[in-house]
């Protein structure tokens with residue numbers, strides 16, 4: 001196991017403190033959340049999960065974690081998710097695993113949102129990680145052209161067979177290679193105004209707690 005994986009594991013283990021029996025828990029997507037699911041199963045926590053991807057649902061089924069559709073619950077107590085990059089203001093980029101749309105819907109319906117990341121993902125300014133944009137396929141060439149003209153260096157994400165990645169909700173992904181996002185809010189507003197964009201991977205003012213795994217665990221709390 002790499003050091004980065006060990007740090008992801010540490011962050012995932014620390015997140016268990018926020019989960020109690022009987023809770024409805026939003027379950028994110030990705031390798032860090034995968035460690036969390038293992039711990040939830042090992043500890044036999046009696047939770048009801050609301051998942052953010054087919055991958056997470058599959059893993060929950062394999063581990064015997066109960067899962068229900070988001071529309072079957074009247075609230076979500078806490079959601080625990082990974083992130084691809086986190087800045088000093090606890091804003092982040094998500095969607096490296098193409099799950100950003102379902103993740104944002106679950107996050108927006110959760111009382112508390114907790115991110116679990118390893119320390120390599122924390123940067124003072126967002127943009128090192130390419131920003132995923134979920135789009136409809138019709139007219140995607142035009143959208144790419146618009147993003148090129150803005151200097152965003154867009155790349156349509158392809159799968160191993162060279163076909164456009166199709167998300168769990170049936171869309172495609174464009175990754176923007178921005179390197180330095182000086183005003184995430186302004187960029188989010190621009191992206192939201194583009195017809196054909198379903199959702200973007202900028203998660204602004206969403207995380208309440210960020211647990212960073214490193215040699216030590218560091219926890220940031222928005223309310224502090």
Ligand SMILES: O=C[C@H](O)[C@H](O)[C@H](O)COP(=O)(O)O
Pocket residue numbers: 028029030031032033081082083084093094095096097098099100103
């Ligand atoms: O679409 C994927 C999600 O936003 C993930 O939470 C993110 O990519 C982090 O994944 P990982 O824990 O594998 O680094």
